[in-house]
Amino acid sequence: MSLAIGSLQLGLIYTLIAMGIYISFRVLNIPDLTAEGSFVFGMAVMSASAVAGHPILGIFFSLLAGAAAGLVTALLQTKLLIPAILSGILTMTGLYTINLTVMQGSSNVTLLGVTTIYDILGDLLPMDFAIAKIFVSLIFVIIAMLTLVLFFKTNCGLCIRAIGDNEMMARSSSMSVDLYKILGLMISNALIGLCGGLIACDQGYADMNSGVGMLVVGLAAVIIGEAFIRRRTILAGMISCLLGSIIYRFILALAISTRIFPAYAMKLLSAIIVTIALALPAVKYYKENYQLKKRNRHA
């Protein structure tokens, strides 16, 4: 039971990173690798704020931190014309130093005995603390989801979607492509930063290495969700992020609770799950071709 609750809690928080990745990979169609850096950046900023006694301000700071990371990547891409993947890697690498600076040179900051956002809101709710935490995470997810769904219905949001869909058309329809790309990547990384911050609060520490593989985790959630939800609207995309993130956590929990895999096998499992999901169209293609060839041989 506690395993299920823990998975649900993690699934909800990781929905935010899935949404961030969904915006960069799916909506903007930009492979943005900043995620691994902005995730830890959010984490570092949140823990620094919480330690200083400002857990609620930490939420805004982690959002801002992520947005700033996104801004740097976006400027590298749009103004210096560095390829998307490389821009992300550059930001991510640079952030390593910045994150260490925020965490005052130590690679691990504990939040033991420090009041976090979960402590504050959890105490207000008349229920078991673990359940209250899920409730709080759910509120964050719902607010993010509503904001994004509404935002993508405005002119500004529509422009971001159009740029991801057909950049040439966007240019000839008088959109400032650079501006909207920058905005999109900032929103995406702000969500990822917030996700990092909440994870720090949830697990009770910030760690330099927690960013490793975060991109794959987010992408896995997006892909798994899309396998269940066929519609391709923004609302459907957001719901598939939520669903995918929770399912992904349950798969991992199951894989580990069977004791076939040790806990440190998580990353490999994530990579394999994403690889399988990404390979499905290719497998389908080979299968169809194989059947067509077989028919020819019999004839």
Next chain:
Amino acid sequence: MLRIINLQKKFTVENGADNHILNGLNLTVEDGEFVTILGNNGAGKSTLFNLISGAVLPNDGYIYLDEKDITFMPEHKRSQFIGRVFQSPMRGTAPNLTVAENLALAYGRQNRKNLNWALTKPLKAIFREKLAEADMGLEDKLDSKIKNLSGGQCQVVALIMCTIKPPELILLDEHTAALDPKTAEDVMAFTQRVVKKDQLTALMITHHLEDAIAYGNRLIMMDRGVVAHEFTGDEKKNITPEELRTLYHLKES
């Protein structure tokens, strides 16, 4: 009025040699004129359009639109008042957005209020009316994605996108070349109607000699980066495709 003065454009090719595409092109197009442009491959037709729309910048010369110097204005600013329809139906529309969303993007291009709703009921009513004018059954497809439309329907949507807020100039870049003959005729007829109704100033590149003669009120033929021949009025009405064809052949020798 579009006024192009001594426009020159060269591209540097790999071995450092210059490839002169436009060599001092002069062209004046009055308001409400519909000019068809012919010319062999490499004559500089598409480069001319790229220069007018701002996708590339000229090496020399000036472009004025209504006495305003737009030679170096950024592309996204120019596209507020210059519309362009491309040859490929997929180029001017966003395939994964709906017809209504595409039109909303185009509708907002002169005055984009950023955090207002992109699609409202009154706006959709306007779009439905505009689509109905095309007479291609598009008015019932407001909510279908562009990628589910046929090439002809796609071009019509692209054309409506360009003209929904009448632009000062519209560039048609072989916009019927990728369509089957029947659809191409329909799209051309619709183009003609739109241009006439809104009194648009239009430039149209085509390789279809009959179209070049039948549509518009002026025909120009480009060769090696300049306007080589020009036909207006009766001269244009009376010219035959064969005569035009010989002009092409002249150039090759």
